[in-house]
Amino acid sequence: MSHKPKFYTKGKYNIHFGMSNEFTICYNASKPISSSYWQSVDPLMTTLPVFLLQLSVFIAISRVLMVLLRPLRQPRFLSELLAGVLLGPGALGMTGWIANNLTPFEGSLFLETMANVGVTFYMFLVGLEMDLSPVRKMGTTTMSIAIVGIILPLAAGVGLHSIVVQLRPTDRAPEMGAYFWSIALSLTSFPDLARILSDLKLMHTDLGKTALTAAVVNDLSCSFLLVVAVSLINGKKELYVAIPVLVCMTVFWFSLRPFIRKIVRHISGAGKETAASDKHIHFILSLVFLSGFITELCGAHSFYGAFMLGLIIPEGELVTNIKDKVEEFVVGILLPPIFLITGTRTNTEYFFADYDVRMVMLVILLAISAKIIGALIVCLYFKCPMRDGLALGVLMNTKGVLAVIVLNEGRNMKGFDQQTYSWIVIAILLMTVIIGPVVSFTHKSARHLRSYNDRHLERSKLDTPLRVLACVHSTRNLSGLISLLQISNSTRKSPITVFAVHLVELAGRTSAMLIFHDKNRTIDTGNNCSREKAEAEQIVSAFESFENDNHGAIVKPLTVVSPYASMHEDVNNFALDKFANIILIPFHKRPDTSGGWTDENLQHELVNQNLLQTSPCSIGLLVDRGLTCFPNSQKGTWECRVSMLFVQGPDDREALAYAWRMAGNPNLMLTLVRFVPGKEVSDELVENDDIDNPEVFSDKLERERQKQLDDDYINEFRFRTMHNQSISFIEKQVNSGDQIVSAISSAYNDFDLYVVGRGHGITSPLTAGLSSWSEFPELGALGETLVSMDLESSASVLIVQQSYPSSSGSKKSRTSDASKDILGG
CATH class of the missing domain: 3.40.50.620 (HUPs)
Incomplete structure (x- = not known):
């Protein structure tokens, strides 16, 4: 076993670092003051140029990875997560120039702020894309897959967390870690799954419809569990602290939703796009900030309010216009900071420190197989083809951006330490990598087409x-x-x-x-x-x-x-x-x-x-x-x-x-x-x-x-x-x-x-x-x-x-x- 030193120097930083959730970084940040009111160095100039450099390098690396992985039918999410990990301390981030200039610790606060803005708008777009109508007509098989796809990973998350707690020192065993382990494993990212199914040309099939419908149920359930977990942690385990969030969402649904419906009907009756519709779009985008602010006041993350706002906006011209105007900017510019944050928190250098290699591999394997086993059990019970069960299990393992959001929220609340955080990130990478090959083998190979003649x-x-x-x-x-x-x-x-x-x-x-x-x-x-x-x-x-x-x-x-x-x-x-x-x-x-x-x-x-x-x-x-x-x-x-x-x-x-x-x-x-x-x-x-x-x-x-x-x-x-x-x-x-x-x-x-x-x-x-x-x-x-x-x-x-x-x-x-x-x- 290898052990991380308690103190070491990296470039201009002096780091006091154990394997716990906390570490201390010391560096000199002297800023000469020209007067009692003004600084001679604009504080924005110390973080904004670094952020622009980070964004430029990340986009360049992720685009190169997209080109390399496109023939393998790998999604965009994999390229972006890999780009973040490559720039982290476990890879290129170990070099002095990148650590000091591209991923400096003093720029992390500004990077996290921009990441939260991107996450808020991304979750708003997720709410816009999510269609709840299939849930009302969900079949027994789909409902069973959705339920088992939540319960079994929840149990696996609690079990894996317990195993890790028993095998590590007691001073590094946060109780709330079980919440975030369970939610991260139970989650199925609806928008990322939709894009994967579209790339594999399976969205229109029964397999694709079943996976998407179950993903909607999983997303909504895990979002609710995440709000409850965050509220409980912030409220010192008092359940009543989640009540303000529920009241806020109820007010949104019954008061704001009818008002937005009137806007949608007004735009539909206009016949074509007018200047007034742009004002409506700007109004909705302003509501994204307001809804995020309100849910922050209630004790939940801002992305939850933005997600609910997107969910209550009905389909129509307004939704289409909003996505046309902001989707590419949000996904291409505002979202990369969350991958950079994830990369800087993923350190593969000490991946097996203090733990047996076999135990770590077992944890990752169980994290990957929880949903697959659940889907196979359901298909076996309903006498569905096993190839459908395997494909469904792999597709329900689509974590995507939502899982990254949950991981970072758990890391912020010390539900993960750096080592277990890295394990789950690598598990998510492996889950994403196997989706294309497995589904192509089960549903796009010629083996099961022989009877088609x-x-x-x-x-x-x-x-x-x-x-x-x-x-x-x-x-x-x-x-x-x-x-x-x-x-x-x-x-x-x-x-x-x-x-x-x-x-x-x-x-x-x-x-x-x-x-x-x-x-x-x-x-x-x-x-x-x-x-x-x-x-x-x-x-x-x-x-x-x-x-x-x-x-x-x-x-x-x-x-x-x-x-x-x-x-x-x-x-x-x-x-x-x-x-x-x-x-x-x-x-x-x-x-x-x-x-x-x-x-x-x-x-x-x-x-x-x-x-x-x-x-x-x-x-x-x-x-x-x-x-x-x-x-x-x-x-x-x-x-x-x-x-x-x-x-x-x-x-x-x-x-x-x-x-x-x-x-x-x-x-x-x-x-x-x-x-x-x-x-x-x-x-x-x-x-x-x-x-x-x-x-x-x-x-x-x-x-x-x-x-x-x-x-x-x-x-x-x-x-x-x-x-x-x-x-x-x-x-x-x-x-x-x-x-x-x-x-x-x-x-x-x-x-x-x-x-x-x-x-x-x-x-x-x-x-x-x-x-x-x-x-x-x-x-x-x-x-x-x-x-x-x-x-x-x-x-x-x-x-x-x-x-x-x-x-x-x-x-x-x-x-x-x-x-x-x-x-x-």
Whole structure:
């Protein structure tokens, strides 16, 4: 064991230091006085330049760490906490220049003052972001995770504190340490968890919603426990000292909240931003200081009053504008001092002093595993997958800035000494480091996606429920997609669950988000533009009307707010979480009045291409030319003419499966046209076959396997629909793409909708000529041909692609897997 000396010199400081909570620092701070009233040296000049230097160096180091850790999916909090620890006495702070100039002891008071200001405003922003509505609809599993996630770490905190007390000298055993150990381990930082889930693209999943809802309960509970603990310590363990704080919060809720609601309604009624709204924002920001001051007078920390103020402000334009104006300044400028304070208080040099290394490691391990064990116990009781329990436990261990605040409050009240404080800081660092890798392993690896292949339409029974993820960018995409859903044969026996996703570009936020809409809930897309809110309301209303008109349909609307570059990840993860069979997306161009095409948004093309490359399930791209096959309530019937053009491959089989499901609608006429190779193509294939070439031989086997799969599926379709008068089958021999175009133009040119396979990864001699001049490869050779042709009717086109998880490998291995599924191998 190593022991810290009782006295030593460090630079210009003489330090009397034991392992207790208190130490004495002596230094000369002579300030010549020019008169009896004025100092010749401005006291601000001795601390402000140091603070500016600290801030500059900290921001530079933290930004470098962010760049280095970004590929590892580590959050911003880890970079900032690491930067603070690096500048502390356990690392760079040991050097003379940094200790004397960058982290001098005489600058700590000013640094702590600025840290408290930053914490106050940060907690105000936390209150603004926190949504209490999910708590009212919390399920049994979520509530159990939240409760166990509080009780078990509370017990662990008390137990670990008792162990440490028994193994160290009695003069260093503060009783109030148990309070802060327990609160620090029980806490789950809601804002930091939201950002981690957003970065991992899991916010919209059931896992993410469960974690966030439980985090809200944990945050509120731990905030209350912290107020009680601080009040008890300040009031010499008298419980009544917490009453003023509770009275203050009650007054805030019942008097200030209605007044702020009036301000929000006034701003919403104004229609657009005005100068008056800036005055309202300044008034609210002034209330942050006032509420913090009041709670300080009542015996609690100022951040609690600011947090409650943010919590009572309802969602709307005011909240969005406040976050837009102050969020980045608070997080980027006012918050770093708290990390610097944490770093200067973390000394890893004497990490194991007076203690056995194994005991210290055991304390850190138990601190990390308390919430994980709790989540695993709950999932085991409710028979949930263990991977969900492990991921939930790790996510509930997200400590973030709130835990740092609790640690520093405990350190200020001598609940931690420097050594135990350092232990918990390192434990928080380790908790944060493992979140990304563990959650990626459990929910983003390909291990648990292997069974997803079975959800393809090709391998689904016709009467099984269909789960569709319908994506829209604007109201202009609504008509075609809803019409397509109308003819998709939703019945009570074969229902359709539609997850209607409104895709919105990320603007004015630091992280992506996803909003689930209730029928009577105001929609907030996180942007300033009221037009986008109105558009979101129209989209939700249109899909709800579709649900009301179709008794076999269930609609769950939501809004994805994300950068275009990563929007496909949110959609893919939501499709995985909801076990969607197919994703429907709109083409990025729309027809104009002259018969041409108008760009909707070039970024939409990027989203479509990314989805087609990464989608874990089948995907349908709709080129809408006015598809309106709605039922006629007066006549009671309507007719929609659909043609499915079949060439070859898994994409065509998936397209046929979707068209087959449509054909169950009694008012829909389906024509299946299969193009098969003519004599010229067959002879050419035979001539080019070289069985002595392994690669050519392998391609031949693959081609024959694909043809066998196609024949089996077509034969099954014909056999099961042979008595259906609304379905017709035509087989057409062709030798080139030109003959396909000629056949469509002459005989198959009068339909409302064409359904085709994209043909991705398949090289067909029938469409080889069509793909040589492709302008929109996402449509496939035949799809782009149909879009560019001048047909008798303005037909819409649905291009279908059957996607497989990336773990399936190359095209050949994917086809082999499909063969086994179809043939029962």
